[in-house]
Amino acid sequence: MSLLVGLFDSGLGGLTVLRQVQQRYPHSPCLYLGDTARVPYGTRTVEDIRAIAAEVVHWLREEGVGVLVMACNTSNALALDVAVAEAGVPVVGLIDSVAAVIESDRVGVLATPATAASGAYRRAVHASRPQAQVTEVGCPAFVPLIEAGELHSPALREAARGYLEPLLAAGVDTVVLGCTHYPLLSGLLQELLPPGTMLIDPAIAAVERLGPLLASLGDLPESEQPPLPPPLQQATRLCVTGCPDAFAVAAHPWLGSRPAVERVSLRLAARPA
């Protein structure tokens, strides 16, 4: 029996992390919670973000996750301690993964306003490169546009141009995608940035750390697992707090097929018996 991997985000963004977990650890069952009733997180107050994280992680714990992957940078930046305390199982963060993969001293970070204001990525980069110049930009328009399916709209392109200005002025050659929604914008960002600019998705390094952790908790390493029966995919349960149909439609292009999605009520689950 493999441990259940829990992931959560405000909406679609964490699916970029889920996809990587699915590809890297096809035997690990996953439980994903998209808190779509409260998206976006990144323009909320710190108190809100911490209270929401406590509620969501409590629910995931009740559902029996054996390990938690923070698929939301905003919660990671402002409520990692809350998640660790509430989870009762090991927690893999995204932001602390970034220090190991940055190889430049001119680093830009695109993130939600809350993550950018927290300075969490600046601290993470400085942990390994204290001399690095880190330019953090909050991008309030991105998540609402992505959630609305406007991946190719002029509004999105215009917003991106504006957010990239400070990074271009600072001459960065490396840009951290500091929100799990943003890997979906990689093509656009790459087009608007100077050729050769390196885009970093912190989830890649974070997901690499998950394997040794799962093995230390008793899971068979992926290389020793028996072949998977068709359709060669592990069990993944997708849950949302908002409209399941809207999420299924929006998630289709991200996941390659239209998934089954359940609506859940976190507040009920969090209430004492």
Ligand code: DGL
């Ligand atoms: N995708 C999340 C993050 O990585 C949350 C974005 C939001 O809801 O504002 O920060």
